[in-house]
Amino acid sequence: MWLVGAGPGDAGLITVRGRALLERADVVVYDRLVGAELLTFTRPDAELIDVFKTPGQHTLPQDQIHDLLIERARAGKEVVRLKGGDPFVYGRGWEEIEACYLAGVPCEVVPGVSSAIGVPTGAGIPLTLRGQASTVSLVTPSVGKGLPARELPYAAMAEMDTAVVLMGGARLGEVAKGLIAAGREGATPAAVIQEGTLPGERQVRGTLATIADVVHDEGLRAPMVLVVGPGAGLPRLDVNAPAAGFGPLAGRHVVVTRPSSASRQVISKLRGLGAHVIDSPLIRIEYLEADLPGPRSDHDWMVFTSLHGVEGLVRQLERQGLDARFFGTARIAAVGPKTAACLEAVGVRADLIPGEYRARALVKAIAAEGKS
Ligand SMILES: C[S@@+](CC[C@H](N)C(=O)[O-])C[C@H]1O[C@@H](n2cnc3c(N)ncnc32)[C@H](O)[C@@H]1O
Structure with missing residues (x-):
């Protein structure tokens, strides 16, 4: 089982190793923070399991995610558990890999670019700035269901030059007030980025005193990252014609x-x-199961108009226990070189490929052969 960080959102921001694992996985278990585009890297026959959207639209309970990973891995499948950002940053990644490890499943963790860093950077907001910011705190006010509420360490955060807040959601106002009460200036620059690095990215700026209202008035929604510190006061790079x-x-x-x-x-x-x-x-x-007649020699031509035609026939031959003798003395036509290559891969060489790779040209070419 590979626990893979998907990066902050854009499919190009996964690591090379993460992508290679996705491309070969038999099973990919993912949740909603993973950009949908990443799933196009998977094999067409890979089993994709969205643990956020289970049939009742509820997140699959954590212990059932563990059972799923262990069960698929024990069945000999190569399983990738894909998690947004970095798998060990607020993602319950450790619990998942620990459960697999304790069950004797070989595991590896592949780091990812966390949204805590990748989202501000992608939005043009440096967390550290020479001479202005060299310390950064990373916090969340959301401790997780079933755990005792815990006040954020505002005094420690106020000491740091930059604060990054994940899963701030509805509690941004409370966090901002806490920081001001702990001594941070209300005028400190602040920014919130929604859906960073994704096509729906939005960014708003303000100060510590105003940012919660700005987010509310502009209607920003989760997932969001709040950044408080000098980087949030720099010019917005995206207000010039944005580099696309x-x-x-x-x-x-x-x-x-x-x-x-x-x-x-x-x-x-x-x-x-x-x-x-x-x-x-x-x-x-989808391939229909329609019984083929036995091997025969009364056909002049067998014509393949697509790769899928070849694939369908090969499946059917296998299903019925037939082999190359099925083709008898028939001549073989393929609509184009890709279909011909597909036939060649199963040991059948096309006798005819039309000059133009279309059904109409194929019919003409066969008719011309008939006359010659
Ligand atoms: C459960 S945490 C998971 C964090 C993840 N493991 C990481 O390293 O990025 C989810 C939070 O990450 C932040 N987040 C993740 N992706 C984001 C994105 N593309 N844009 C803004 N915030 C994001 C939000 O604060 C969201 O509520």
Whole structure:
């Protein structure tokens, strides 16, 4: 079992190791803070389990997440538990890896860029600044369900140059008041970033005294990071024409509607060109089970119009215990080189590929062969 940090949101901010593990996993267990785009790195046949959206729309209880990870790993599956940011920052990551470890499941933890650092940086807010900020506190007012409430260490936080607050939600006002009461100036710059590094990113600025009202008035929602300190008072880089990224498609959103089994290559090419890709398959390929007649030699042609046609036939031959003799003396036509390559992979060479890779051209080419 690999406990992998997904990074703060944007799919490009996972580590190289994290991505490699995602690409080979049999099972990926994830929750809502993981950017949906990351899931397009998974294998088309990987089992994807969203533990946030269980059938009743409740988060799966923690012990059941542990049982799930252990059960899948014991069944011989390569399991990736993907967690937002860094898995050991406010994410119950230790509990999950400990449960697997105690159950004898081999585990490894792969760090990620925490939202605590990645979200402010992505929004152009440095947490440390030479000569102005060299100490940073990281806190949350949310201790977790079932645990005793605990006052934040405001005095210690007020001593630090920058405060970063995760899961502040409705309690931002209370945190700001606590810091002011502990001696931090009300005029200290403050910023809140919602959905940092994601397409829905929003950022508001204010001071410690005003930030809770600004967030309320602007209607910002979780997930949010609050930063209090000199970095939040620097010029906003995104108010100039924002740099949209790199490549000719930077700043563009592209929806890919191909079936997921066929979209990986195109998605990775589009990303390489700088596009933000939304993977939204509108077609799902399913193979029907229709019995083939036995091996025969009364067919002149067998025609394959797609990769899926080849895949469907191969599955069917396997299911019925048939082999290459099924093709008999028939000649084989493929609509294009990819379909032909797919046939070749199962030991069948196409006799005909039309010059233009379309069904109409295929029919014409076969008719022309018939006449010759
Ligand atoms: C349960 S904690 C998990 C933190 C995570 N392990 C990490 O290292 O980023 C969830 C909190 O992280 C913060 N967070 C995570 N992703 C964020 C994002 N893209 N934008 C803003 N805040 C984010 C929010 O404060 C959210 O309430």
